[in-house]
Amino acid sequence: MNPRSAFQEIGLTRKSSKENLDRFIPNRSAMDFDYAHYMLTEKKGKENPASSSPSKEAYQKQLREVFNMNRTRILAFKNKPPTPVEFMPQEYASVQQSKPVKPRRHIPQTSERTLDAPDLLDDYYLNLLDWGSSNVLAIALGTTVYLWDASTGSTSELVTVDDDKGPVTSVNWAPDGRHIAVGLNDSEVQLWDSASNKQLRTLKGAHRARVGSLAWNNHILTTGSMDGKIVNNDVRIRDHVVETYRGHQQEVCGLKWSASGQQLASGGNDNILHIWDRSMASSNSATQYLHRLEDHTAAVKALAWCPFQGNLLASGGGGGDRCIKFWNTHTGACLNSVDTGSQVCSLMWSKNERELLSSHGFTENQLTLWKYPSMVKMAELTGHTSRVLFMAQSPDGCTVASAAGDETLRFWNVFGTPEVAKPAPKAAPEPFAHVNRIR
Amino acid sequence: MASKTVAKDIITLRGSAAIASEFFGYAANSILYNRGVYPEESFGKVKKYGLPMLLTQDEAVKTFIANLTAQLSEWLEAGKLQRVVLVIMSKSTNEVLERWNFSIETDNEVVETGVSREKSDKEIMREIQAIMRQIASSITYLPCLDEPCVFDVLAYTDKDVDAPITWTESDPKLISNPQMVKLHSFDTKIHKVDTLVSYKNDDDDDDE
Numbered sequence: 272m273n274p275r276s277a278f279q280e281i282g283l284t285r286k287s288s289k290e291n292l293d294r295f296i297p298n299r300s301a302m303d304f305d306y307a308h309y310m311l312t313e314k315k316g317k318e319n320p321a322s323s324s325p326s327k328e329a330y331q332k333q334l335r336e337v338f339n340m341n342r343t344r345i346l347a348f349k350n351k352p353p354t355p356v357e358f359m360p361q362e363y364a365s366v367q368q369s370k371p372v373k374p375r376r377h378i379p380q381t382s383e384r385t386l387d388a389p390d391l392l393d394d395y396y397l398n399l400l401d402w403g404s405s406n407v408l409a410i411a412l413g414t415t416v417y418l419w420d421a422s423t424g425s426t427s428e429l430v431t432v433d434d435d436k437g438p439v440t441s442v443n444w445a446p447d448g449r450h451i452a453v454g455l456n457d458s459e460v461q462l463w464d465s466a467s468n469k470q471l472r473t474l475k476g477a478h479r480a481r482v483g484s485l486a487w488n489n490h491i492l493t494t495g496s497m498d499g500k501i502v503n504n505d506v507r508i509r510d511h512v513v514e515t516y517r518g519h520q521q522e523v524c525g526l527k528w529s530a531s532g533q534q535l536a537s538g539g540n541d542n543i544l545h546i547w548d549r550s551m552a553s554s555n556s557a558t559q560y561l562h563r564l565e566d567h568t569a570a571v572k573a574l575a576w577c578p579f580q581g582n583l584l585a586s587g588g589g590g591g592d593r594c595i596k597f598w599n600t601h602t603g604a605c606l607n608s609v610d611t612g613s614q615v616c617s618l619m620w621s622k623n624e625r626e627l628l629s630s631h632g633f634t635e636n637q638l639t640l641w642k643y644p645s646m647v648k649m650a651e652l653t654g655h656t657s658r659v660l661f662m663a664q665s666p667d668g669c670t671v672a673s674a675a676g677d678e679t680l681r682f683w684n685v686f687g688t689p690e691v692a693k694p695a696p697k698a699a700p701e702p703f704a705h706v707n708r709i710r
Numbered sequence: 711m712a713s714k715t716v717a718k719d720i721i722t723l724r725g726s727a728a729i730a731s732e733f734f735g736y737a738a739n740s741i742l743y744n745r746g747v748y749p750e751e752s753f754g755k756v757k758k759y760g761l762p763m764l765l766t767q768d769e770a771v772k773t774f775i776a777n778l779t780a781q782l783s784e785w786l787e788a789g790k791l792q793r794v795v796l797v798i799m800s801k802s803t804n805e806v807l808e809r810w811n812f813s814i815e816t817d818n819e820v821v822e823t824g825v826s827r828e829k830s831d832k833e834i835m836r837e838i839q840a841i842m843r844q845i846a847s848s849i850t851y852l853p854c855l856d857e858p859c860v861f862d863v864l865a866y867t868d869k870d871v872d873a874p875i876t877w878t879e880s881d882p883k884l885i886s887n888p889q890m891v892k893l894h895s896f897d898t899k900i901h902k903v904d905t906l907v908s909y910k911n912d913d914d915d916d917d918e
Binding site: 602 | 747748749768770771774777778792793801802804858859860861863865867871873876877879881882
């Protein structure tokens, strides 16, 4: 059987499902999970009366009352009560009390090392740099993907694609640090095993234009394309297209899964930022986004999920917007917005400190280190002579590689060394442990 | 007409609605204070129900509660209010942590015919006082709210109620598998109010 025709068939069925617009989109907030729970547990209680307790009975009684919905409307004020002002955020108070004052970290203002990156495409919408968990940096230069082993400093060529397929438009390491996905200009995505330098498979038929953004979520490779579509590909199975997220009108250039793998953030050239929820995805109908955030006024490429606070996403806008915005992706609320004064090309959180690094275009072509949440500038790192398109963080979180339109790759020691052997702060703090003890 | 001589023990629909809506105002203030939704220093002390009660001095919160009790009073008088729920949610995630549930049973005969009932003011106040004491002592068993919280109020009304322009339909903001504690009730003989607090069950032992 010719695999190509099989993929074309998929393309056709997809098309017809797109036309079927009469689909039911459930509204989760209106779903009665408790009602369902009540209906289920009530039955169980009858079969097994021993398991019911007075508190359960009271709960069921309450549910019975609650779900007498036919004659009830639930109303709330449109104007919500004011949120309380925090004079001293609790986290801060405890952090400051439990930790001795740390010595000020020296942040080197110049790059630690510079490598040439000839033929690096100066294209804002692509994602051509990634640093895998096995400490190997992948960079796409024209039609070739090079691997630079940061442990040994040795360079090798992974693949050079044909001119009619290339140039390479995106590279992304799988979490195992061994497999790597390569997105191409002709809409194909190749999967490679970096250990054996062998191509494992080609994902075709998912897109109709170049694939500029990639994001892994376990065995799911999510691809974002110039055709505006986002596709979840299960790389283990033959019919790899498992979900399609439609919502962007233009090229998808930013794509990041949250650490939990539950939420996907996608940014497009249509200035839209979408949040998609994995649990809302379904294979047989197009998935509805969880949030559609329209606050940016230019393309949204820079995206970074906060490593220390779930539901917190940072996003950066392009040249017409220049803002870094922070979002609670649970509610869709914009928590903060900072005008940086220049195009935001990429964003990255420190793994060790509450800090955020942004890379910029005209006029300074700098990297800026911000303290979070105060957004005080801690350092500006200059050296690149053209916009800093891509950034990647080493597995230990200390070093950042940046690639710019000036065809150089620079390494910065910006995040400092992580503290070794931190005392386990997980244990429940003793009451009054923060109070100095008198002995 | 003969009842005029014992005017003190007569309660009308309007009077009952006023007592009940005032109760909701004080109860809401007391919950916001005792549960630390707003800082302690934003409350001021007054004497009410024979108890020292705390009322918010924050203008915005004050206005919110005043608007709320005014509307509740109107619905109570029409006999269309079934339940008032004050929910406390996490500010960062909007997860519902606590749900203060006041269910209301209205004597429909009073609403329809306009007759009055007999119950002394003193007795009603004593019943309300018992609830207020329970709200204040609830902090001993409710889980600590160790993150910044916000609150909202839901009103369950009859289906045929016209929602005022300032109100909107809401979901019930339920807590899944909650712990519950029932508090005292008060009864004006026209409106009977049952109070129940449900909260997030944070010890996840499966009792199935």
